Amino acid sequence: MEIDGARNTQIWRVSASVGEDSESLKEALPILQAAEVLKRGGLVAFPTETVYGLGANGLDAKAVADIFVAKGRPADNPLILHIASMGAIHQIVREMPPLAISLARAFWPGPLTLVLPKATIVPSKTTGGLDTVAVRMPAHPVALALIDAAGVPVAAPSANKSGRPSPTEAAHVVKDLLGRVEVILDGGPTGVGVESTVVDCTGRRPVILRPGGVSKEALEEIVGIVEIDPHVLASREIPSGPVRSPGMKYKHYAPKAPAVLVKGDPPELFEKLTRLAAEMQIKGEKVGLMVSRELMEYWEKQTIDPSQWYITCMGSRVHPQEIAANIYRCLRELDEQDITKIIMEGVPRAGLGLAIMNRLEKAAAHCILET
Ligand code: AMP
Ligand code: MG
Secondary structure, X not given: OOOOOOOOOEEEEOOOOOOOOOHHHOOOXXXXXXXXXXXXXXXXXXOOOOOOEEEEEOOOHHHHHHXXXXXXXXXXOOOEEEOOOHHHHHHHEOOOOHHHHHHXXXXXOOOEEEEEEEOOOOOOOOOOOOOEEEEEOOOOHHHHHHHHHHOOOEEOOEXXXXXXXXXXXXXXXXXXXXXXXXXXXXXXXXXXXXOOEEXXXXXXXXXXXXXXXXXXXXXXXXXXXXXXXXXXXXXXXXXXXXXXXXXXXXXXXXXXXXXXXXXXXXXXXXXXXHHHHHHHHHOOOOEEEEEEHHHHHHHHHOOOOOOOOEEEEEEOOOOHHHHHHHHHHHHHHHHOOOOOEEEEEOOOOOOXXXXXXXXXXXXXXXXXXXX
């Protein structure tokens, strides 16, 4: 395996699953040792319920700078600070507006990040020079135990190299960051599979800057109308003007082979996608497909033989949480094949579908087809 960094990476297994109590992990040796690494200014990759994070002491500008180097991340793309208890927030924010209190009470620990006015103790390196700070309390026992033992807010972007899909398994982190971090805590596959929802709480109304693990509908049940930043809905393009969330202006992961995203509803969607794959194959392309279980059943019923295509199944269209959990793994899998054209099946935008479609649209920056 290629090792292109100067750090000696330790990989430690910590068995724990989402929903488990983090108390029992607090004395676990890998957690205590990883916390020491964080306190000394080192880098620790760890599981959260969304994707694996690449953590450093978020109040230590030098340690935070090392995250950007390890990932190859643009310096003005800010990081999220992860905390393990409500009490920890007062040190890092200047103000906690009532709407942020309501959202934190409803969704923490969980896949929701709140953008708030920053306290002076937070280095500008962490916030990409912004006057605001993004904060989240993850719902993973390993993450909570680690942050608690470190005793500092942990700055952590996704633990992938910039431009690669977010990691949902420790093996993905090893592939991208071996030799670039001190420790990788392997806590098994993550649960949610897409990143947290980022909500700007500094205005009159909450605004979604990035759709993610908590749906717009769920947010609205707590705080009424929630807006979506217009750049989210135009996510196939890289915005040219000023953006409220710096991450929006960067080109996201794109698979090695050009990808087409086919939107619509069955049965037209299935027919269009099948026809497209057949046409590409006739032109000599090696076709890779990222599809739902329902599409595979449709092929079976229509006695269509898909064996000449490389197929990866995202899960069921009626269980978006299954698809969210699989999309990054599927994208990595397609990159490992000698594919020349990728076709991805779009899903309805309701609930988690908004976050899923946002990631698929970015991956298919080249081409989106509507049926
Ligand atoms: P990642 O760390 O890769 O999960 O991405 C974190 C996302 O949160 C990026 O899109 C950032 O631009 C966004 N973000 C972090 N801090 C802020 C902030 N203070 N204001 C707006 N967006 C932020
Ligand atoms: Mg990321």
